[in-house]
Amino acid sequence: MPHAAETSYTYTVHYEKAPEGGYVAHVPTLPGCHTQGETLEETEHNVSEAIELYIESLTAHGDEIPMEGPTFQGRVTIQLPLSA
Numbered sequence: 001m002p003h004a005a006e007t008s009y010t011y012t013v014h015y016e017k018a019p020e021g022g023y024v025a026h027v028p029t030l031p032g033c034h035t036q037g038e039t040l041e042e043t044e045h046n047v048s049e050a051i052e053l054y055i056e057s058l059t060a061h062g063d064e065i066p067m068e069g070p071t072f073q074g075r076v077t078i079q080l081p082l083s084a
Contacts, residue, residue: 009055012071013047015040029068030054 015025018036023043026034027050035050037043058065 009051009065009067011051011068013044015043027051027054028071029066 011027011029013025013027015023018024022036022038023040024034024036025043025047027047030051033047033050033054035043035046037046055065
């Protein structure tokens, strides 16, 4: 019995420390795909599962799987007080 070809997908994940403890993660290319965990390792595991489930749902509904394009990250510094 032939197996379906495997395809790899890579997505950027943003992690932040949660104010109440632990971490939250979200995947900008997959709207609504987010999760949390007590440790960074748990959060990484959880977000991998969340991405898999997200893609399974898209596939089940016949929707296209988003491909991530080039991403850029930067920081902006502002001085306070802001002038009016």
